Amino acid sequence: MAAARWVGAAAGLGSRFCRMMVKDHNLTPQQCFHRLVQRKPFLPPAVWHNAVRGMFIQTQDTPNPNSLKFIPGKEVLESRTMEFSNPAAAFCSPLARQLFKIEGVKSVFFGPDFITITKESEDLDWNLLKPDIYATIMDFFASGLPVVTDEAPRADTGASEDDDEVVLMIKELLDTRIRPTVQEDGGDVIYKGFEDGIVQLKLQGSCTSCPSSIITLKNGIQNMLQFYIPEVEGVEQVVDDDDDVEKEANST
Numbered sequence: 063m064a065a066a067r068w069v070g071a072a073a074g075l076g077s078r079f080c081r082m083m084v085k086d087h088n089l090t091p092q093q094c095f096h097r098l099v100q101r102k103p104f105l106p107p108a109v110w111h112n113a114v115r116g117m118f119i120q121t122q123d124t125p126n127p128n129s130l131k132f133i134p135g136k137e138v139l140e141s142r143t144m145e146f147s148n149p150a151a152a153f154c155s156p157l158a159r160q161l162f163k164i165e166g167v168k169s170v171f172f173g174p175d176f177i178t179i180t181k182e183s184e185d186l187d188w189n190l191l192k193p194d195i196y197a198t199i200m201d202f203f204a205s206g207l208p209v210v211t212d213e214a215p216r217a218d219t220g221a222s223e224d225d226d227e228v229v230l231m232i233k234e235l236l237d238t239r240i241r242p243t244v245q246e247d248g249g250d251v252i253y254k255g256f257e258d259g260i261v262q263l264k265l266q267g268s269c270t271s272c273p274s275s276i277i278t279l280k281n282g283i284q285n286m287l288q289f290y291i292p293e294v295e296g297v298e299q300v301v302d303d304d305d306d307v308e309k310e311a312n313s314t
Contacts, residue, residue, distance in 0.1 A: 276299075
């Protein structure tokens with residue numbers, strides 16, 4: 063089944079991708095796919111239901127033990143994603159601001175239909191954090207307020223007229239095969255640039271501080287991009303200024 067889905071998806075990436083499949087590579091399409099999605103199986107999502115408010119919230123583990131995926135059963139951000147690495151970044155989201163008021167919440171990430179919460183340390187017990195997170199999410203959706211306001215910035219990562227053929231293929235492969243898989247684990251990967259054969263990507267959500275993020279980046283994403291696009295020589299992670307400050311603080 064996985065191999066059949068892979069072949070079908072590859073056909074949609076354009077004739078150049080299809081021609082690449084018959085070339086002599088170290089990795090087969092099936093190996094590329096399995097390397098990207100290879101991860102330990104998770105337990106079935108836990109379900110929390112408040113009968114009075116009539117809302118189900120599922121929780122799902124992620125590869126990052128400090129991040130948990132909350133699925134409210136409602137649309138969160140349609141087809142895009144947004145990351146809030148600190149309370150100051152949540153100026154445009156009433157929901158994110160409320161979540162940051164919960165002690166122990168380090169960062170908030172919104173997906174199309176899920177919310178990923180990252181806690182400050184492994185010492186914090188999810189069983190102590192989850193009740194407040196559940197209540198905050200339910201109260202917010204009951205309020206009818208928008209998840210983000212009109213002030214919210216929009217990341218322009220889609221195809222543009224200025225993109226050359228290689229960049230268009232990189233973006234298409236990211237959007238159709240890589241990002242959906244990463245979002246299943248409560249994270250996302252954003253295209254930031256392509257220069258001298260190196261694809262620059264930013265990891266978000268559960269991927270930001272995940273112990274296996276480098277493996278995902280190199281053995282998964284890089285191998286898949288290189289298989290279909292020979293112009294790609296490597297992949298590197300891009301971090302924002304806030305991420306740099308945080309890493310320096312954690313290392314001292």
